[in-house]
Amino acid sequence: MAYIPGRKRKPVKTAEAAGRKRARPARLDIDLEKLQEAYGALEESTRHLRESHIELILNFALAAEYKDPDTGNHILRISDYSSELGRALGLPAEELELLRYASPMHDIGKIGIPDSILQKPGKLTAEEWAVMQQHTLIGSRIFKNSSSPLLKAVSVISLAHHEKYDGTGYPQGLKGKAIPLYGRIVALADVFDAMVSKRCYKSALPFEEGFEHIRSLAGTHLDPDLVETFVRIKGKVRTIYQANRSIQRAIEEFGKKAR
Ligand SMILES: [Fe+2]
Numbered sequence: 386m387a388y389i390p391g392r393k394r395k396p397v398k399t400a401e402a403a404g405r406k407r408a409r410p411a412r413l414d415i416d417l418e419k420l421q422e423a424y425g426a427l428e429e430s431t432r433h434l435r436e437s438h439i440e441l442i443l444n445f446a447l448a449a450e451y452k453d454p455d456t457g458n459h460i461l462r463i464s465d466y467s468s469e470l471g472r473a474l475g476l477p478a479e480e481l482e483l484l485r486y487a488s489p490m491h492d493i494g495k496i497g498i499p500d501s502i503l504q505k506p507g508k509l510t511a512e513e514w515a516v517m518q519q520h521t522l523i524g525s526r527i528f529k530n531s532s533s534p535l536l537k538a539v540s541v542i543s544l545a546h547h548e549k550y551d552g553t554g555y556p557q558g559l560k561g562k563a564i565p566l567y568g569r570i571v572a573l574a575d576v577f578d579a580m581v582s583k584r585c586y587k588s589a590l591p592f593e594e595g596f597e598h599i600r601s602l603a604g605t606h607l608d609p610d611l612v613e614t615f616v617r618i619k620g621k622v623r624t625i626y627q628a629n630r631s632i633q634r635a636i637e638e639f640g641k642k643a644r
Pocket residue numbers: 491492520546547
């Protein structure tokens with residue numbers, strides 16, 4: 386047959402191709418029960434690995450807290466406030482989990498700051514303050530090249546949690562939505578918790594005053610949209626706040642009795 390452009394030539398059937406067509410796929414002999422068993426074991430070991438990962442991360446966060454003992458259960462409250470905010474924003478479950486477990490690590494970089502600065506009772510000098518600000522960069526560098534999404538989130542949060550919405554924060558002076566969302570969320574949780582908690586250099590603001598203070602920072606220090614969401618979930622925030630107050634009181638009572 387003559388070759389006509391545009392017309393598909395009928396493929397020539399080779400003996401090999403014909404044989405391939407005729408061959409039936411080998412029957413797979415699957416033992417469903419064994420497959421389910423193997424899958425269950427895999428799931429179990431993945432769960433175990435995930436839990437160890439999370440445990441390791443929280444221990445890391447506690448190590449940083451040891452250097453800054455004033456903050457007590459601060460890291461756990463940050464985790465609660467941040468995840469409630471994330472939930473109210475409609476973040477998907479896997480992102481909520483990242484936020485829940487990465488947010489307590491926001492100050493992990495403090496392991497690289499000298500105790501003389503970290504635990505100085507008085508005001509920091511300009512040089513000391515510059516060193517203190519480095520904790521954002523240190524924390525970010527530790528986990529920057531990690532392949533784990535959780536540790537990557539820790540790196541992002543470490544770097545961004547002292548940025549301010551109006552661009553006057555540190556270390557990069559990022560502005561508005563250019564600050565990663567996790568950083569903006571943790572910044573709000575961090576400021577609120579600092580306001581309503583007692584520290585060696587200040588007393589705690591009452592809950593309502595702390596809330597008003599957060600409102601007053603909308604658009605300057607904090608993302609106004611997040612502040613609005615925070616106000617919307619005030620009831621949930623109060624529950625976390627009160628639960629922690631009860632724990633704190635119980636610890637103080639226990640301390641008094643033990644003395
Ligand atoms: Fe910090």
